[in-house]
Amino acid sequence: MSTPRLYIPNPLAIGDTFTLPSSQTHHLLHVLRVKPGTSLIFFNGDGCEYEAEFKIFQKQEATVTLLKSRESKTVESRLSIHLGQAMSASDRMDFSVQKAVELGVSTITPIRSSFCQVKLPKERQEKKIAHWQAIAIHAAEQCGRVRVPSIHPPHSFMEWVALPHKGEKLIAHHKGTYPLPKPQHTPESCVIVIGPEGGFSEFEIALSKTNGFQVISLGPRILRTETATVVSLTLLQTLWGDIQ
Numbered sequence: 001m002s003t004p005r006l007y008i009p010n011p012l013a014i015g016d017t018f019t020l021p022s023s024q025t026h027h028l029l030h031v032l033r034v035k036p037g038t039s040l041i042f043f044n045g046d047g048c049e050y051e052a053e054f055k056i057f058q059k060q061e062a063t064v065t066l067l068k069s070r071e072s073k074t075v076e077s078r079l080s081i082h083l084g085q086a087m088s089a090s091d092r093m094d095f096s097v098q099k100a101v102e103l104g105v106s107t108i109t110p111i112r113s114s115f116c117q118v119k120l121p122k123e124r125q126e127k128k129i130a131h132w133q134a135i136a137i138h139a140a141e142q143c144g145r146v147r148v149p150s151i152h153p154p155h156s157f158m159e160w161v162a163l164p165h166k167g168e169k170l171i172a173h174h175k176g177t178y179p180l181p182k183p184q185h186t187p188e189s190c191v192i193v194i195g196p197e198g199g200f201s202e203f204e205i206a207l208s209k210t211n212g213f214q215v216i217s218l219g220p221r222i223l224r225t226e227t228a229t230v231v232s233l234t235l236l237q238t239l240w241g242d243i244q
């Protein structure tokens with residue numbers, strides 16, 4: 001079994017000893033069946049991994065001591081990608097968030113667009129963001145990342161396309177053009193927005209163009225929204241990022 005990796009949102013330093021939250025202890029003991037004395041890896045988003053020893057007290061309480069740290073330079077892409085993901089049915093949205101993290105995005109904003117069938121009332125918003133953030137954390141733990149992408153609060157499409165985004169701005173639409181733009185210099189950042197099951201309206205496409213977005217195609221077939229997320233991120237990492 002590979003060394004279990006755990007995200008902890010606290011400052012970490014060599015020599016620190018701390019008690020693990022009960023949910024992480026339960027997962028380590030009863031799901032991964034980790035034995036006391038095993039090495040674990042912690043990360044907190046500062047770009048390093050911390051190796052730790054795992055000890056058990058009174059059967060259910062676990063402490064860890066941080067023994068060494070190393071900077072992890074190769075796992076985070078040189079390309080910072082901000083994904084605008086139109087909100088789709090819950091299992092598809094979960095899939096898109098998980099795969100986007102595995103494919104190295106930096107930020108995800110859930111988008112409300114005209115043809116979104118999913119309405120997220122204000123009172124459920126906080127819980128849903130926490131749910132997507134937890135998916136992002138688990139994906140980062142599993143795929144070896146040292147930074148956890150942040151999930152921004154949902155934005156309306158109109159509001160989001162008008163924000164002062166950095167780098168290349170792309171919108172995926174099956175009537176768009178291919179190949180992707182070839183900027184003079186390889187960009188360090190880009191934003192891409194993927195539509196919901198019902199696609200984008202003509203008005204949204206026009207509005208995105210007015211705001212400097214380039215309409216790109218992902219090939220001749222109409223992909224499901226979650227497939228389009230995976231395909232577009234793979235393309236961007238291949239062209240400008242870290243898939244070689």
Ligand code: SAH
Pocket residue numbers: 171172173174175176193194195196197198199200216217218219220221222223224225228
């Ligand atoms: N019935 C919809 C299809 C939506 S597919 C329509 O006619 O528009 C969901 C989203 O995936 C789209 O809004 C787009 O962002 C992306 N997508 C799917 N296939 C694509 C393709 N071939 N090229 C570019 N984007 C695509």
